[in-house]
Amino acid sequence: MSKRFHDRFIVLEGIDGAGKTTQSKMLSKALSDRGMDVLGTRDPGGTKAAEDIRKILLGDNSPESAKTQALLFTAARMDNLEMNILPHLKNDGVVIMDRFLTSTISMQGYGAKFLAGEGSEDPIPFASQMVHLIADLPRHTFLIDLNPEAVKQRVGSREGQALDVFDRKPAAYHSVVREAMLREAKNFTEILTIIPGHEGPEAIHKMIMEELSDDKAFCLPQASA
Ligand SMILES: Nc1ncnc2c1ncn2[C@@H]1O[C@H](COP(=O)(O)OP(=O)(O)O)[C@@H](O)[C@H]1O
Numbered sequence: 263m264s265k266r267f268h269d270r271f272i273v274l275e276g277i278d279g280a281g282k283t284t285q286s287k288m289l290s291k292a293l294s295d296r297g298m299d300v301l302g303t304r305d306p307g308g309t310k311a312a313e314d315i316r317k318i319l320l321g322d323n324s325p326e327s328a329k330t331q332a333l334l335f336t337a338a339r340m341d342n343l344e345m346n347i348l349p350h351l352k353n354d355g356v357v358i359m360d361r362f363l364t365s366t367i368s369m370q371g372y373g374a375k376f377l378a379g380e381g382s383e384d385p386i387p388f389a390s391q392m393v394h395l396i397a398d399l400p401r402h403t404f405l406i407d408l409n410p411e412a413v414k415q416r417v418g419s420r421e422g423q424a425l426d427v428f429d430r431k432p433a434a435y436h437s438v439v440r441e442a443m444l445r446e447a448k449n450f451t452e453i454l455t456i457i458p459g460h461e462g463p464e465a466i467h468k469m470i471m472e473e474l475s476d477d478k479a480f481c482l483p484q485a486s487a
């Protein structure tokens with residue numbers, strides 16, 4: 263299947279707690295302030311059906327099988343793409359999406375392999391096939407890279423929120439997922455930028471804006487030093 267890269271389609275990736283939601287809100291405001299019609303969305307989610315799939319995936323009855331998870335994440339992503347994202351892009355809007363394919367490869371592939379242990383069927387080839395099912399891809403992905411220890415120090419601020427099934431993973435799992443994301447990033451250097459997540463929110467926002475200022479689709483002035 264041939265791929266279609268969409269201008270004005272931006273994805274934020276990173277491990278849980280890396281700062282994706284914070285950056286997507288800042289980016290959304292900055293682009294809206296420039297008069298762009300911004301749709302902020304998340305993966306899995308964005309449509310009623312995809313939000314229902316999200317509830318299954320993050321709820322107490324979440325399927326244990328990494329293959330089933332990969333298919334459900336893909337189904338939710340497809341619905342969001344067809345019903346929300348592509349129509350919005352077609353109307354000259356901007357889409358900012360929290361997570362995308364890199365999460366599936368890293369979590370239902372590499373992360374699941376780590377959890378399954380020696381002797382189990384390797385889940386990576388199946389998870390990798392999900393890439394072939396999705397033809398529409400973002401022009402820009404920002405991987406906010408932060409080590410899980412640093413995330414843990416921030417998690418205090420999320421105390422009181424219920425942990426979902428993916429939050430309840432062992433610490434080493436998040437390191438495996440982080441490494442997988444960095445490895446994946448090497449295959450997509452033209453459309454994926456690694457952003458150091460240990461910087462403060464404003465500094466990270468500035469780096470993202472600087473990257474976008476090189477793209478005429480955004481017509482942004484160069485951020486001043
Ligand atoms: N650059 C940053 N520096 C310090 N704390 C941050 C930064 N970005 C986000 N946070 C805080 O870290 C926590 C997780 O951030 P969040 O944006 O929700 O991450 P994610 O969406 O990747 O799970 C929140 O409490 C948020 O306020």
Ligand SMILES: Cc1cn([C@H]2C[C@H](O)[C@@H](COP(=O)(O)OP(=O)(O)O)O2)c(=O)[nH]c1=O
Pocket residue numbers: 276277278279280282283304305306335361362363365366367369370428429
């Ligand atoms: C999109 C996607 C998410 N996930 C996981 C990552 C998160 O733990 C969870 C989504 O929860 P969410 O609260 O959106 O993540 P975050 O904590 O980063 O804000 O689903 C996958 O395992 N595979 C995927 O393909």
